[in-house]
Amino acid sequence: xxxxxxxxxxxxxxxxxxxxxxxxxxxxxxxxxxxxxxxxxxxxxxxxxxxxxxxxxxxxxxxxxxxxxxxxxxxxxxxxxxxxxxxxxxxxxxxxxxxxxxxxxxxxxxxxxxxxxxxxxxxxxxxxxxxxxxxxxxxxxxxxxxxxxxxxxxxxxxxxxxxxxxxxxxxxx
Amino acid sequence: xxxxxxxxxxxxxxxxxxxxxxxxxxxxxxxxxxxxxxxxxxxxxxxxxxxxxxxxxxxxxxxxxxxxxxxxxxxxxxxxxxxxxxxxxxxxxxxxxxxxxxxxxxxxxxxxxxxxxxxxxxxxxxxxxxxxxxxxxxxxxxxxxxxxxxxxxxxxxxxxxxxxxxxxxxxxx
Numbered sequence: 001x002x003x004x005x006x007x008x009x010x011x012x013x014x015x016x017x018x019x020x021x022x023x024x025x026x027x028x029x030x031x032x033x034x035x036x037x038x039x040x041x042x043x044x045x046x047x048x049x050x051x052x053x054x055x056x057x058x059x060x061x062x063x064x065x066x067x068x069x070x071x072x073x074x075x076x077x078x079x080x081x082x083x084x085x086x087x088x089x090x091x092x093x094x095x096x097x098x099x100x101x102x103x104x105x106x107x108x109x110x111x112x113x114x115x116x117x118x119x120x121x122x123x124x125x126x127x128x129x130x131x132x133x134x135x136x137x138x139x140x141x142x143x144x145x146x147x148x149x150x151x152x153x154x155x156x157x158x159x160x161x162x163x164x165x166x167x168x169x170x171x172x173x
Numbered sequence: 174x175x176x177x178x179x180x181x182x183x184x185x186x187x188x189x190x191x192x193x194x195x196x197x198x199x200x201x202x203x204x205x206x207x208x209x210x211x212x213x214x215x216x217x218x219x220x221x222x223x224x225x226x227x228x229x230x231x232x233x234x235x236x237x238x239x240x241x242x243x244x245x246x247x248x249x250x251x252x253x254x255x256x257x258x259x260x261x262x263x264x265x266x267x268x269x270x271x272x273x274x275x276x277x278x279x280x281x282x283x284x285x286x287x288x289x290x291x292x293x294x295x296x297x298x299x300x301x302x303x304x305x306x307x308x309x310x311x312x313x314x315x316x317x318x319x320x321x322x323x324x325x326x327x328x329x330x331x332x333x334x335x336x337x338x339x340x341x342x343x344x345x346x
Contacts, residue, residue: 161335
């Protein structure tokens, strides 16, 4: 089983005058440059023949837009939205949601989660070591690749890759 | 300070009939395909404008040849050889050697070490967490990028990248 953790692309800043910061944060969309970079990253992943059986995204607009681009580039046949991937979500709540559906995931071996920092790099450390020390730097549009011998479980992963977006763009893009 | 840990490329197998396995292992050279892949990785790193102030390599032939290619591609002005990067070398012995030369390293901010597994991924975990659990997968010609706020020290790094070579090659190479 492979789990890819993908951080959303560059989004517009939060309006400092906003009344409801949480609601406004949920609506922040990707910038034009952010959309372009995510599309370039997705093109490169497609070129490298990376495919996901399923993409699950945070419902926040900037994550959802990132996931939509990955879907458009045919990196996955299926996109789902999970509140567990919101900034307030925890790895335990997502794993509970995941294991509750184990009856319909027998054909799934590669999943991508699209979400936020610091959650994703923390989750990566938890999947790897069972604890989190803030040691992984995950840039916007960056990717962490985790390999599991069995199902997704805390402390059970190996780290296959940590790719900052620049390694997926470059002058050849 | 940045420290890049680079694993040598694909080398010829050890002759199973060899009398002195350690001496023979030291002489294993890169295969033709291994040399080509290292050259492609080096070209891509140069294109991404990654540069090292210093490359230090294990003296084993397959590492030395890998480092020579990185030097040929002008990724660094300087190449040194250190026995501390042999398979039997320890992170403590390399750090001792490194700190002993602190008078001449004031202008150095980015160092690449070319060496072997499982040493390099173990060293990465030690630099990150102060302990090693075999959780990082470093492929031949693959790269680990560590970021330090100050000098190289166990437990003091953040992980900036872990790049399997396929992300540096692909159909555009």
